Amino acid sequence: MSENTKPALLHLCMQPSLFVPSASMLESFEIIALSLDELSLVSAEAVGIIIETPSLSEALLNVIKSRKSLMNGFAVCLISQEPDEHLYQSLSLLVQTIRFSPEQLTTEHAHICNDLEKLFVSIWGTKRYNHALKIRSHRSGLVDSLGIVAHQWRQPINLISMEAINLMIQTGIDEEIKSTCVTKSAQIISDQAQRMSEILKSVLNLGKIHRAKELFSIRGLFEHIASLWNEQLKHSGIELLIPPTGEESQIYGYQTDLEEVLINLIANAKDAYLGSKNEGGRFISLEARSDQSHIYLSVRDEAGGVPEPLREEIFQPNFSTKNKEEGFGIGLHVARLIVEQEFKGSLELKVSTKGSSFIVTIPRNDLSNLRFID
Numbered sequence: 001m002s003e004n005t006k007p008a009l010l011h012l013c014m015q016p017s018l019f020v021p022s023a024s025m026l027e028s029f030e031i032i033a034l035s036l037d038e039l040s041l042v043s044a045e046a047v048g049i050i051i052e053t054p055s056l057s058e059a060l061l062n063v064i065k066s067r068k069s070l071m072n073g074f075a076v077c078l079i080s081q082e083p084d085e086h087l088y089q090s091l092s093l094l095v096q097t098i099r100f101s102p103e104q105l106t107t108e109h110a111h112i113c114n115d116l117e118k119l120f121v122s123i124w125g126t127k128r129y130n131h132a133l134k135i136r137s138h139r140s141g142l143v144d145s146l147g148i149v150a151h152q153w154r155q156p157i158n159l160i161s162m163e164a165i166n167l168m169i170q171t172g173i174d175e176e177i178k179s180t181c182v183t184k185s186a187q188i189i190s191d192q193a194q195r196m197s198e199i200l201k202s203v204l205n206l207g208k209i210h211r212a213k214e215l216f217s218i219r220g221l222f223e224h225i226a227s228l229w230n231e232q233l234k235h236s237g238i239e240l241l242i243p244p245t246g247e248e249s250q251i252y253g254y255q256t257d258l259e260e261v262l263i264n265l266i267a268n269a270k271d272a273y274l275g276s277k278n279e280g281g282r283f284i285s286l287e288a289r290s291d292q293s294h295i296y297l298s299v300r301d302e303a304g305g306v307p308e309p310l311r312e313e314i315f316q317p318n319f320s321t322k323n324k325e326e327g328f329g330i331g332l333h334v335a336r337l338i339v340e341q342e343f344k345g346s347l348e349l350k351v352s353t354k355g356s357s358f359i360v361t362i363p364r365n366d367l368s369n370l371r372f373i374d
Contacts, residue, residue: 006030007124008046012039018052018079018102022113028121039063047123048075048116056083061091068095073127077116079105129341163188216255217248218288218295225262225286233266238273238282240266245288249295251362257342258297258360261335262286265299265358268332272303272356294345295362302355311349 009029013019021031029047036059039049049067053060056078064076075096078088083099091097098119100112163185222242233240251258269284285300306314317333336347345362 007120007127008032009120010034010039010046010049012036012049012051012053014052014054018105019050020109022110022117025113025117028117036060036063039067045127046074047127048077048120050077050079050116052079054080056080056087056091058087061087061094064091064094073123073130075119075123125337126341129337157192160189160192213253214255215250215252217250218245218297219248221255221259221262222286222288225259225266228263229266233270233284236270236274236282238270238284241283241285243285243287249288249290249364251295251343253343257338261338261347261360262297262299264331264335268358269299269301269303269356272301276303290364293364295364297360297362298357300355300357305351305354305356306349308351311351314349315347 006029009021009025009031011017011019011021011031011033012035013033017033021029025031032046049064051060067074075098076091078091078097078099079102080099081101088097088099098116100108105112166185226240226242230240266284266286273282283302285298287298287300289296315332315336332347339345339347339360339362343362345360348359348361350357350359
């Protein structure tokens with residue numbers, strides 16, 4: 001699947017054709033006109049099939065079945081008079097179907113074209129998202145996870161090593177070491193080993209495949225990200241700032257997906273500082289605010305901002321300013337797709353003279369919007 005080519009619509013048309021695509025549809029899609037026999041042969045990866053037919057037949061239904069095994073997600077627009085109810089029901093169960101009569105097409109042409117375009121654009125977005133997830137680099141994800149573990153484990157490993165050396169020194173000086181000293185050192189070692197276990201569990205959860213949607217709090221999400229990143233950022237001379245929020249907002253969805261998006265944005269901000277000549281205080285601000293309809297999450301830095309020629313390009317597939325061996329995971333292209341597809345929101349960049357802000361906007365769906373009836 002190429003991100004730079006237009007998605008295809010297959011058009012099974014009669015002569016003369018009833019359906020005439022709008023200028024906007026022609027701009028958005030490659031529309032391929034063909035016959036029923038040709039439909040079974042064409043290999044185009046299409047997002048929809050527009051079918052003009054006097055009546056629905058078993059032969060047509062069988063061809064659609066064969067297309068479903070080849071095409072990963074598509075919809076059918078059926079332009080026909082009252083079709084056979086049994087066949088139409090079978091078609092609707094097989095694939096997402098919308099039907100218009102020839103009379104409707106004549107009287108509501110512009111409206112129908114607009115609705116069809118929205119439907120097929122939505123399917124194309126889902127297909128692009130699924131494709132992007134499939135081509136994520138497992139190697140890159142593994143390297144990034146190991147990088148987080150390495151940074152987070154450094155301090156507890158040092159403490160464990162120091163306590164082990166301390167016990168060895170005390171043993172060499174005094175053969176009769178007090179039990180309280182041994183107990184204290186053993187407790188420190190146990191606590192740090194437990195901390196390492198929790199860090200590893202958190203990192204492994206980032207790539208968890210079997211997961212379910214859940215209601216999670218923004219505060220808890222931010223605290224978890226801070227536990228993973230505070231030490232790593234301090235090591236680079238960067239402070240992670242998380243201002244307190246006025247309310248406890250909640251989001252329903254895949255927490256690990258949103259966490260992955262924010263971590264990617266923080267990693268990009270960190271890299272921006274490392275590549276800049278910023279001489280002042282280095283910080284990355286992770287903030288949340290909300291209004292009646294949306295929740296806004298932002299990752300802000302003062303590392304100089306994104307150059308204007310790159311501001312749209314950074315969201316393109318496979319874009320990177322780093323070497324193949326470097327980089328953090330998903331990239332801005334997939335980050336934006338996650339926000340759009342999983343949370344029905346948006347990811348936008350705002351640039352100031354000092355730096356950049358990446359803003360995630362998500363429609364509110366927390367418990368405050370629910371109303372219960374007695």
